[in-house]
Amino acid sequence: MTVSHAPVRQEARGAAHPAPSRRGRRVLMKGNEAIAEAAIRAGCDGYFGYPITPQAELLEWMARRMPEEGRPFVQAESELGAINMALGAAATGARVLVSSSSPGISLMAEAMSYMAASEVPVVLVNVMRGGPGLGSIGPSQSDYFQATKGHGHGDYRVPVLAPASIGEAMALTADAFELAERYRTPVMILTDGILGQAMEPVELTFREPPRIPQDWALGGAAGRPPRVVRSLHLKPEDLEVHNRHLQAKFAAIAEREVRFATEHLDDADLVVVAYGTAARVARSAITRARADGLRAGLLRPISLWPFPAEAVRDAARRARGILVVELSAGQMVEDVQLAVEGSVPVFFEGRTGGMVPTPGEVVGALRRLWATTAPGSEEASR
């Protein structure tokens, strides 16, 4: 049984509007700004970025705040420049943040492969916008494949964390640094134009993960043999040994770092699987559906890789059908289909290009799923 993490239970009670606590002041913040400040308070040693909508507020926040903290900020010449500055900085053991949006992430794909291969811990934020190509600047989740199945070339995986609220984005920013350093890997935080640019009341609670010794990092070969941070292993025998090491690490991450949240799942006949902004829409739809007598529940993946396949499979055992909601033409739905292995019907509801499905559209999809899977229907009799 997959164990969901502590923040998840809080989320299940509705972290979008958390009760005020003594720990932090509540303020209105944009997601982009909140992630930036959370990174600074998490001990980010360097930020490298390039302007792109809908991510620019993150860069601008860092442009003001990092120099205030006496820490490096560089607006690079391109996303290639930004991600490679991050690679260099992180190779010295620094805690580094980079951010961009979809077309920029495509440019960063090359270095993502290098960083995964040479085990350089960097946190990369993708504030997704509509694609393909230059697409639109509206919110989207159409980079799921890119984020979870590999950005650049070669056999590698990168943990991907998908917040559904600005408060959760802040908490996940600190978690992302911790994961990156613990496993020596790039980690991606996947948000979208709504989570990035909309404002939401957030509690100013920050966390600086403890630093762990980095006996691999570059700093000058004083009193020790020289170190090299590299991805080149020219002999196939050597590369295979290195790849086995990487795969063992990915297996450990897949085993230990699955995160998801559930809402109203205990009695759910219909399970909605959705992450990020789509999960917010699904939450509204589920409330309406329940008022209409449809017992629907939400399973919200927080780690998109590793994907909570076991949790989805488990939920499917007790349900009549699954509805996947995404701001895409259907990407995560493939992982859901793989997880349930045909045991229940999997429906999909999505909009693309910067459009967002309405709760009404999702309720409609739930009704169709209910009707199709009613006892005696064609789908149910299969």
Added chain:
Amino acid sequence: MSVAIPEGARVVFGRPELLVDRVNSYCPGCGHGVVHRLIAEVLGDLGLGERTIAVAPVGCAVFAYDYLALDFAEAPHGRAPAVATGIRRVRPDAFVLTYQGDGDLAAIGTGEIVHAAARGELLTAVFVNNGIYGMTGGQMAPTTLIGQRTTSSPGGREASFHGYPVPMTEMLAVLPGVAYAARGSVADAASIGRTKQYLRRACEVQLEGRGFAIVEVISNCPVGWGMTPQQSIERLKEVVALQYRPGVIVDRTKEPAATPGAGPAEPGAPAAAER
């Protein structure tokens, strides 16, 4: 390999401490070995070995980290100046050196080198220009001379078809962020000696915090050029050095320190010292 030194003898020539004693992967006669040695000598002379973080390129010199006893990061093709920028910014006490070939620096990495130079990053860039892509089998580079035959310009480089060679160092030298730019050569002992002086100065410029420093070294690629090592050295002297002329191209360290960026600042803009 260590040799016992007889009593009374004096060592006049030895292996620099920072040059690793191992067989390297360079072709016979290749200039990379000379440039590696010069870097090892200069960093050793300046006592920088223990605080240097170097950045290796993609190309023949990708294995520089096997031959120089320094901490090394590996950069994707062309990105060494960006990787070095990241290192330098978070480790202000480090001495940062990049090593790139002409395909790496003058083609795929043009954006990164130009902007690192424009920002006046405190880096020492070593740019080995042999006018060809050596590692991939001798294809035309941006620096390939007009008329030069390569595997991808089999009839010789034609300006009307392939475009003109790119004088990278002269182009970079116009940027106010570049404190020092020079071009050396590995053609003979005298030019190697001058190249060492340029490299030393380019390192001192970083230590003094004056700005970006680059030393281009024109070099030979006997295999890529289809020549014996001796013929390739002749060509380096008699053909290449006439197109890419060795010497100091710019030295702004002799001028009073000025705000890089030229021209008057915006009203209310912070002075350079406040950055």
